[in-house]
Amino acid sequence: MPSGTDKTVLAVLYHLIHHGPLSRPELGAGLGLSRATASPVVNDLMRRGLIAEISTPPQGQRGRPVALLDVDDERYAVTGLEIGSDRVLASVHSLRGRQLLRIERAARADALNPRGLMRHAATVLYEALDVVDQEGRELLGVGVSVAGLVDATSGTIKYAPTLGWRDVALQAGVTEALGGRAPVLLDNDANFAALAELRRRRRDGQPTASLVYLTGTYGISAGIITGGVLWRGERGLAGELGHLNVEADGRKCVCGRRGCLDTRAGLSAIIASCLENASTPRRAGRTPVGISAGVDEVASLAQSGDQGVIEALAEAGAWLGRGAALVCAMLDPRTVVLGGHYARLAPWILSPARESFRSALLMPAPEHEQLEVSGLDAWAPAEGAALAALLALTDGTRALP
Amino acid sequence: MPSGTDKTVLAVLYHLIHHGPLSRPELGAGLGLSRATASPVVNDLMRRGLIAEISTPPQGQRGRPVALLDVDDERYAVTGLEIGSDRVLASVHSLRGRQLLRIERAARADALNPRGLMRHAATVLYEALDVVDQEGRELLGVGVSVAGLVDATSGTIKYAPTLGWRDVALQAGVTEALGGRAPVLLDNDANFAALAELRRRRRDGQPTASLVYLTGTYGISAGIITGGVLWRGERGLAGELGHLNVEADGRKCVCGRRGCLDTRAGLSAIIASCLENASTPRRAGRTPVGISAGVDEVASLAQSGDQGVIEALAEAGAWLGRGAALVCAMLDPRTVVLGGHYARLAPWILSPARESFRSALLMPAPEHEQLEVSGLDAWAPAEGAALAALLALTDGTRALP
């Protein structure tokens, strides 16, 4: 039975994951294959339950109607797990990217040490997998997202300041916790989120070869996509923008130096300066703990019209725009996307960021704004982690189900 | 006659260009092919005169001796042309990269306007091609290097301040001047030089997936290689580092803003500050004109031990190191290479650059110095242009001879 070479099968799956519902001819054209070649491959993948025909409304076109193909939405599931200092997120997705379940658990008091946190995360993961089992889906992979310096190749966390982790072999740990039930992938939040953003844009029909996703928790970091693929750096350190020096003699940074971008546009700095400049009197005992809580507080203050906070956000936005301009001068990506917590603060940050972005850039893009807000919410890293677990199937190292 | 698919043939040629002399088994292993598959492809390319067996000294190994293959050195030639404001360089190379001829012509008085300069460049090119013809070689391609903003896709110079060019369809012009004799490729000096540096490292046996080549004429620019391929940016603007803002309220820049990296580490700024700080009294009427002459002057002053100049160079080096640190924080390449005129000034620049580089970087590479000096000389862009013209044959868009 001729069903196409492995490489072709994987290419078809990858193409469908990124480029959404396509007919067999479109699929073939996109990959440089004839209809006759695409068809058996498609049928093979359909037999395996990885892709499916989706119901199509009548198209008003003469001739035989197209059967649109897409990744199958029913049979399998992938899971993304995001381990943060104040919460653990689990996001279960169908292969088409639909979120089937989201679990958010605040960090427990006993989960402050590394081992405790890992156990806590495992608990959340088990909870998610129970639902996967209940729905009768088969798990294809788990992506684990941590904010910090991650060596995706070896599957270890090099340094995650917010978690207090250093040289933790997390991939092996999660694999063990799963009993080898599914392959596990490890990367940082920015890289995963960039992948999710890339897919979203491609499925929206925007041919995207490059993209930078800006996010931050402990510090500003970026997921960098050049030439259509994620660039992690030679040692996995690409995109660590937090300690770019942007001021000759600026504020003192936790890294011991002065003038790092983090001291101006990092979330801790933003929260601190907003609360400092708030016109609204702070209610006693209401100092937010953790980045998420701080951002919530800042957002609600700004929402309520607090001018001091709004000005502080505008200033931080301007610094962030300068950082984005540095990225653009160096990489000239199609877009720089503000994501993560920055996306939540976008109403107050974006406009000043764009202003300083444009004024700092020698040749700003004329046609479209090159600095945009992510269309994904705070679940982007978890969603990207799940997506990456799916994409890992297409790299040829593992057998498809 | 089974001679391998086109794709395989091109892959073999590409692999040999980059990975130097290899035996048939090594070549096969590098490309994931069996000896039996590699052999006919190799023979086909040998018949066409593109690759050749090179004479090998006895290896002292038992068994049949290997026949090392490499790109053929005799039959063809590629040419690189570098058009600068003060000089035009032509560099003719064998396919193995040996420089067969170098021509350097100072700009003529009548070549200051765009059309005049283009005519001048054409003259130099013709001169080079005469030698190619005399040697009985066939020309496979011409690469044209210009310092400025270049759109390699459309083959136009967007903006070359030192030449006074704006929106010049140079690729078409050179193609016409050649009468379509050979394909013409256009790019900027940093990108071409990065390619040349990449090949050098690969042929030296260093597996290099990423590299940034820093150079400057009118301003600092970088050739960026990520994932083994050149990244030019979505609009061809990647690597334009000259106008990165590095000082909040720094010196005024020609771009109209303040604090650009160019005002500290750009060559014009370096020359100016060196001559200003020179302890040696300047001989009357000896103000150097043009970047090259200025660098010559500065180098000879530093060579003679002028402390003022040496200090000025050290300061510029420190700023350059900061710029390199920005690149590393963002891209984490295997190495940042100081090239072009910076390589000439390296004796006085490198050490302070490394110092500020390491202090500006959060996680400097532990094993090797990440900031290095190019092993190529001032001919790197021209050499890279010639190389790129050769590599263009392997992209499948043109038929091999």
Place this chain on the structure above:
DNA sequence: CTATTAATGTCTAGTATGAAGACAAAAACA
């Protein structure tokens, strides 16, 4: 209501690529 039309999906035959393995070739060593 039927024939036409225009598009997709599937099937068959043919080409040829690349792998496996056997065999020949060529130098170093005993």
Place this chain on the structure above:
DNA sequence: TGTTTTTGTCTTCATACTAGACATTAATAG
């Protein structure tokens, strides 16, 4: 000189992909 060891070539074979013919399907025209 025979053995050893590695490379290079030749033959055979499985199979992936293409071209082109044929079947399928729904909208439109008469």
